[in-house]
Structures are given as C-alpha cells and as structure tokens.
Amino acid sequence: MVNLVSKVLIFSLFNRSGSLAGEHSGKDGIKGGFHHIWKMEVPVTVKTFIWKAIHEGLPTRKNLARRGVVDSALCPICKQVEETTCHVVWSCMAASDVWADQFSVVQKWDSRDMNFCSLWELLTTGLCLKQLEQVACVMRRIWLRQNQFIFEGKFADPKTVYSSVGTLKLNWDAGIEVEAGRMGASILVRDSTGEVIAVMAKVQESVFQPVLAELLALWRAVTFCLELGLTAVVFEGDAQSSIKEINSSDENCKWYGQILEDVKSILMDKSSWRVQYVSRKSNQAAHHLGKFALKYVEDEIVWMEEVPECIYSFIAADRQCNA
Template sequence: MSIPLSNRGASDRRIWNASARGVFSVKSAYALECTLQKRNEGGKSFSGAANRQWKRIWDLKDNTCPVCLSEPETVVHVCWGCSATADVWGRISVFRKWRRDFYDFQALWEEMGTKLKQEELELAATVMHSIWLRRNEMVFNGNFQSPNAVIAKAQADYSVNREVQEGVPGAAVRILGSESRQFDKDRGRMGIGVVVRDSEGALIGSLVAPKRNVTSAFQAEGHALHRAMVFCIELGLMHVCFEGDAKAVVDAVNSETEDNSWDGQLIEDIRQLKAAYLVWKLGFVRRSVNASAHVAAKLAVFFSCESVWLEDGPSEVRKSIMDELVCNELIQS
C-alpha cells in the first residue's frame, strides 16, 4: 500500500538502494561495504584521526572551470568567457560579435548597461542565469545541456517575467504538502493543503485533502505538489507559478536527471505534468511565505475526504490571506 506507484503506467525499474538517487556509484558501493564491515568489527582508537585526514583530502578544491577544463573558474568566465558559454551567446544575434576578454563581471555588466536596451539587458540577465544553472547541473548531476536548450529555457523565463511585469493575467499557487505537524510517520498519514491565488493575491481556489499510506515527508511533499498541479489543470490555469517550502522536492523536480530513487516514479509524474505547460514555474519559498497553504495542510488532517473551494476557502485560510494582504499594504504604504 505504501509503494509509490506511477500514474503514467510507467514500467518497473531496478534501483540501487544504497544511494539516495537509486543509481549505482563506486562511492555508494564503498560506503555500503564500510557499513557492512563495521557491523562485524569493533571501533578503532585512531578512526577519528583517519577520518579527519580523509576529510582534508576530499575537501581539496580545484578552481579550474569544470566545463572547458582549461581556465580558472570565475563568475565572468562561467557566464561569458568560457568556450562552451560562447556557443550560447553566439546563437543570439545581438551578442554575436561581442569580445570575450572582460577581466571581471562588473566590467562586462557595465558595458552591457551602456550598449543594450532595457529588454536586451533583461534577456542577457536571464541567459546568464540559465548558463549558471547549466553549470550546476553538470557539476552536481553530470548533465550538460546544449546551447539551444539553454536559450530555450532563458527565452521561456524571459517571456514569463515580461508577462508578469506587464500585468498579463496569471496565477500564483502556494502549495504545502506536509511537514512534521502534518505528516504522521507512525500512522503513515498526511494532510495536503493547496491555495491558488492570482497575481494580486485574490483567492482563486483552495483544496484540503487527507492521505494515508505515506512513508516519508519527501513522499508527502511530492503528493502535495502533484495534487496542486492537477488542481490547476482542473481550474484551467495556464500561467502558474508554484511555490513550495520543501526544497528537496523542488530541486528534484527541477533537475533533469533521471530519478531512480524510491520516490522516483512520483517525481517523474510531476515532471511530466510540468513539462506539458512550458510557462509553469516551480520555486522554493520559506514556510513563512507559505503561511496560508500551511494552515490548509494543518486543517486537512481533520478531514475525512478531499474538499475543494472555488474563489473561497476555509475561514482559517481566508484569515491567513487577509492578514498577509494587510501586512503587504502596510509595508507598501
């Protein structure tokens, strides 16, 4: 009952249970072997000193660019000077003939500020952000995106940002699945709270739902995010920004690495939903920003079945939203 099954009818797969991502690696195999050996051995008096020595070795750092492997990694190198980065900028006509030898990022940005229009400057910042994300994806997950993929993501982000600035109707979705007070590990149950609001903070809809046979907080947060996305599809919303306070789930969904972990099927289901709506965004926010959804999740554990409100919500949720709107007005005044 607690095995996370895919809603897509995905095929079964083998996973390596000794790593969090379910993928075999020499490091995880070595850690498993050490764990098995320690079960049959007593502790050694010098183990602490040995661990400290190994930590010093593993902490040694090399500042060479992990992409081109030929120059020191600096901010201006990653975002502009690297040969792999040049392939990205070379596909954007306005930057095609720019020089590459800026000595630091400030010099690059100052020149952009004097030569570019506001829209071009905003696009440049978005492209740099995509390039930096590509660098992180390669370093931490071993994936390297093509220049066209980087540009496509940057253009999508830029379009969404422009729509928000110009007041194009959209919706901001604040979702919260379950934290320690909503997820009961011993009983395997959780509460889902979803609050959907427009760009001005007005309530579009809300949802509370209890769920059983949940084995971890990560799985609980994943179920909440999945239900929030399905709820927005049911409401017919196209431009949605999802905000969740479970960073591990947000990072897992936004990553392009195949997830072979125990909850990988659930993450893949969420990714598929998100991929169907290119303008959907998913970001991490702290719980203090997610107060209304947190209130909804706390209420959900007391419900016997899922309940939905359109342009309304439980009185506790409405009060939380009203308090937030009043607070924002006081800050702006």
C-alpha cells in the first residue's frame, strides 16, 4: 500500500505532468506501469525520483532545451552528447566512474546509452530487489552530484556517492509553552553528506510537560520514518534522560511510560534504527525549527528535499563542518 506521503507526492506529480499512468509500456517501457517502484524499501524521495525518470519528468538538458529553457542540450560534464535521463545516471563517463565502484552490483554491466525505461526494465529483470534498491539510491545520488556541479561548482569523488547511500540521520526536538499546553515538534532527516531528505514541523495541543513533549516528538519522528519507508536511521536528540530510558531494557512504569514503550516496541522491530544523544549545539537546526513550529505552524507541515528558510543557515553551517 502506498503511504500518505507517497500519495501526496504522486498527486502533486500527476497535477504537474498530466495523465501518466500506463504512459510507458510494452517495448517503450516497463509493463504494468510504475507500481512496482513503491515496493522498494527506500526513501520516498528515491521512489519519486525513479518514477519521474521513467516518465521523463526530470529537468535534463534535453528536456529543458525542448521547452526553450536552455539553448544547448549537451551534457555539461562530458560535452559530447545530449543530456538525457539515462545519460546522466548511467552512460555519462561521470556516472560510469560511480558504477565501476567495487561495491557496485552493476560493475560489469554495459554502460551504453538507451531509453531510461529500457534500462530500468533490464535492471528489474536482472537484479534482486535489494540490489535494485541500491541502484535506485545511487542513481538519485548521481543526479544530485550532477546538480551540485552545475549550481555549486563542486564535483564529488565517485567513492563518496556510494558512501552516502545507507544510514540516514534524523534530528528531532520539541519546544513547549507550558502555560498554554502547546508543543512544537521538529524533525529533520539528512543523508550522510548532509543533504536534506525531509523536514517536518508539527504543533500539538494539551501537552504541559517537557518530557512528554520530547517523547511525542520522537514518536512522530519514528512514525514519520515508517511512512517514508526508511530502513536505516540514527535518531539524534538532546533529551538525554528520555534517550537513556528509550535505550534501557527495563520496562518504564512512570506516568509517561506508555508512549515511551510504544516507541521502544517499534525500535525493537527495526534492527537498523537506533536512538542516541547529541548536545544542544549539535541539534541547533531541529531546536530552531521547533521554535518556528510554535509560532507559525497550525497543525503539521512537511518539506520534501527542501529547507525551510528559518533553519537554512544552520543546515549550511552543518554541511560546511562536514565538508
């Protein structure tokens, strides 16, 4: 079943692109449409990226030139052929360097250019699901790497593309107005390079205790990751006592113990998820987003691959430190 976040993204893409379901089939693409994509256990941003790639929804140079946005359709890296979707993520010499990595499951595959739908069909028939998930994540990282080169003049080493595919970091925090009984929760999901995957700001009423606010924020962070289909996540927060209780094997019998035990039950089913403490200094982006939620959010707001202006400087500072 496609989760709520996926449905929102699909609806948005349909509004922009028109009727796309079944648009590519038979010899021109994958039979059965795009529904198999949503079975992959990868972030919804990766699923959406592949879906858009299949339906030629990515702003490649060829697509932009066809719309009159740019003058030339040539690839800005190799400057030899038109920049198509398949060229960017597969056949360009820059992409080939990535796929030649020792950990690549397609290291010895033919890198000739072709229609992306034909490439994806070859991948779905030649790889198991786990391998396909890895390839999908790497393809999106190659696309982001290309954009970073175009807009920032930086070109990441091929090895870093593979190293950035894996565990995600989620920072969470909660602000509270005790007298009003109102809390603001903040959630920030990034990959190992600091690239923002998703951001959430949420407000909840009838919360009068800081410890409950922190646990409710963590609960929403955990359920948000379930909705996004994330498989490996490190949850980082600065509520040291609550995190200690979360990581304890003892049953918690305090008044807020039920919500804590609910979080622990989900974590027990996710061997690649863990919760750890970080200092407030290392949690600044989430801390300021929680304050923003208290002032300006009425219910819940989600940003996919976007950074709210209120925390942009903190995200930029973190990326600079990790560069």
